[in-house]
Amino acid sequence: MTENKFYKPVGGLVRAELFHSSQVDSVEQLRWGGGVEVGLVDDASSYTEQFSADNRQVSVLHTLTLCSDRNLAREWFDGEFLRQVAADGVVALVELATGEELTVGWCKRMDFEQALRLRSLEFDSGESLNDSPRVKLTLCCRDVTSALK
DSSP states (O other), rough: OOTTOOOOOOSSSEEEEEEEEGGGGGGGGTEEEEEEEEOOTTTTTTEEEEEEEEEEEEEEEEEEEEEEEEETTGGOOOOOOOOOOHTTTEEEEEETTOOEEHHHEESSTTBEEETTTTEEEEEEOSSTTTTTEEEEEEEEEESSSSSSO
């Protein structure tokens, strides 16, 4: 079998792991395997950054959308997990399909003050017999720097 040397991954997330910001003292503590990781479904999760200026002050809105199978995402529905994500926030290690790894919900200037917080948690049963039930967790934060390096 020949290898396709012209293949280039485009878009999407391969994996994401969430760390409660109240349980982390420094960004150096964030290591794969130490947080809450849920298996993601293909072609559904994303990370976006939106830069804007208000009164000449530039800020960045970070939005992390994680989609998983309903049975894999049971941890997301835990009451304590949701309370912490809404109140204290989380920091996410994210691996893009391009191979890049990002830290979202932390920036050098604001540390963990502007962690990702719960925007929504949705369950979708699907519309047809071919659709699997899915869960979509959307987290947002606003700070002053891009997570892209």
